[in-house]
Amino acid sequence: MNTKVVSELVKIVGEEYVSTRVDVLLTYSETASMAKDPVTPGAVARPGSAEEVSQILQLCNKNKILVTPRSGGSSLQGEAIPKPDGLVVDLLRIKGITLHKELRSVTVGSGITFGELDKFLNQHDLWVPVAPESALICSVAGNVAVNGAGPGSSAYGCIAEMVLGVEVVLPNGEIIQTGSEANPNAPGPFLRYAFGPDLTGLFIGSLGSLGIITKVSLKTYKRMHQFHYETYGFDTAEQSEKFLIEVKNNDVLPMFASVYEGPVLNFFMDMVGEEYGIPEHEWPHRTVSMTIGRLREDRMKSDAKKAKEICEQLGGHVIGISELPQGEWEGRFWTFVRTCYIHGWHWRTLYHHQTPTNSHRSVEEITAAMDEHGFLGHTAGFLSGHSTMNMYPHFYFDPLDKEEDHMIRAAHDELAITLYKTGAVPFKLAEYWKGRMEGMEDYMKLLSAIKETLDPNGILNPGVLGGI
């Protein structure tokens, strides 16, 4: 990178927090993602405040330097891979947690992880009930930037539903506050849809391409302590799908409800069953593993009773193995990471959302692709909102086998088209969706226009948000 720009960066954040060392740049060339090849940036800066971020973006705009915002670097779909000779802005130094107890909300700096936030809120017997499975790694802001989902989403939806406002630095360096906090006289974050259209929402899921989030305000809730863990077995996919819809329709509160195909669950259990203390079982065609959570015990018990009734009315049966959902829920900050890696295989993912009633279509298409191309993998999903399933297929490959690597990439891209045609929508509008969403040209044009308006020089993570 141009040495003049680097010295300007040094002036902004201090020498200690800028690096152009070859070893440092190498470590920012990749993330947890296996979706894209590494790209070496030209410099990395670690600003300590929104003001520093603002100055950095002004400098980059002036010098047409491409910027990649980065937090935990845990994204899996190539969202934070830098541009050649670009600047990576590492946002983990911006800390701070402010609780607004009376407003039932909390504000965190972009460097705060879900793990830190949860520990902080626990002291007050509060929580933000939604967190991704990468909660110990990613920042809340990073997760908001991708509109993540995870345990808790089955009841409350994606992280977007928790957000009351953001402080965001626009590509031109302007610092904007959204939500009720836009009013400098407001006591804090209490309403997201405060001033006309949802500007907060513009930045949620924008993959760092419309602005850099430096603070996030979120809803807090009284922490639940009443949980019921149960597994429900079904002979058909349709029964299990209907079960999830009826659970939601009947106001049962599933904090986390996963649906597993029999063979997939048997496969998981071969790997982790013993480690997690889950009894051996011949799992049925479909299993729903569900954690019901409530603040009050009577409601938890009533929900559990209702869920059993719904299951049996649909022709399913209560399996009675509570260790699976209990392990998923109680270990939600770590166990899933372990499950992702315990088998030792490398994998690519094609995250997407389906409706519960359509989730079997994802399974069918993914299974068909696995058969056609001859690779191993699986898919499972969890309820991630009002009537959404978050599907997280894993396609295994050997990174040293170039042919297999190539084949998996091709199969992945093909599947994006197929899944979209089944009615699925992206979970994170990553670059590979570009050109694979027929009939959405006008929508993408609008998104491009927004991008051009906010970022006329196209400096902020260009090409990442669906190719924009």
Added chain:
Amino acid sequence: MTEIDLDDLMENLAQCRRCGICRDAVYEDMGFDGICPVWKNTAGFETSFMRGKLMIAIALLEGRLEKTSDNTEALYACSLCGNCTEICAAEFDPKESLELVRAVLSDIPNEVRDTLAERILTTNNPYVTDKKGKRDWVAELGFEPPTKADTLYYFGCTAGMKLPETAKAAARLLKAAGIEFAVLEDEPCCGSVMIRTGRLQDAEENAKKVLESIQESGAKTVLVSCAGCLKTLRKDYPEKFNLSMPKIVHFVEYFLELVKSGKIKLKPLGKNVKITYHDPCHMGRELGIYEEPRDLLKAIPGVELVEMETNRRAAMCCGAGGGLRSYDPELSKKIAADRVREAEETGAEIIANACPFCEQNLESGAKLIDSSIRVADIVDLIVDLIE
């Protein structure tokens, strides 16, 4: 001769999925309040914690990164504390892999590493260039332990040369308990730092020398007061060098047994003396010795044991290990200061520990932040308490 299976190592390194959980996971349920002390106490670039270190290691081994001292800096800016291994969800041991990478890349110049090794090989200690001084403390004991006995006190370089009071206390403790013990005339260094910094073959030669010396003493039990010596003699020698060792026991384990069996009784240390215990990485995460030191402290009348925010398997490191104290003394002391702050938060008057190397660094850390907390080896605490 120790051979490293490079394919095996590469396969292990490939198990790192760059998830990044080893950076600063705060996970109340498992007791983690941050992971990597180097990340926390430096500018915090990716190179500072294990994910980045392994990316660099792979690039160096694959020839994608030039093999220069500068490019290996990140590999050595690590205390090998193993906290990352403790949280890592993947199917390998990142800390152990990094240690092996250092050995594979030991042809890349590193003055600190080589100076330490040369000293150990020529003068039996990593600290000075002559042999003098390591055994001076014996002269101050008031009695002369033999050089041969069933029980050997292998005192280690740090106690012998940097904290002779601890070495003396250990010897007096043994005498007070009526245990006949030997001290070697010319005790070789255990070579821990050579293993950690990648001079593996020299470490193996040294290990054979250590074993020979122990055998010459006729000892059936070797008592150590240093966690580093303990891990090296008890675990590394058999596992890495296939050496068959006599029983290696830490003072804390040994004296806890004596207290439990009633063979020794301890007088009160004072009234409601608040003590917190720092887990040395080599004793805790490496060997799973968590409760023995705590039980021994709790057995001292008048002691109230309080825990730091991170303890046992999730304990933050003192910053001394893995060659870091020599490689980057400033960073090492900063890490120690951080640990001292954590101890201060408990309201304890004393940070007890069971490793002179940790003690030395914690003292430096305390000095750095003008802390008045007392850093003391358990041995020092109990030496005057035997009834």
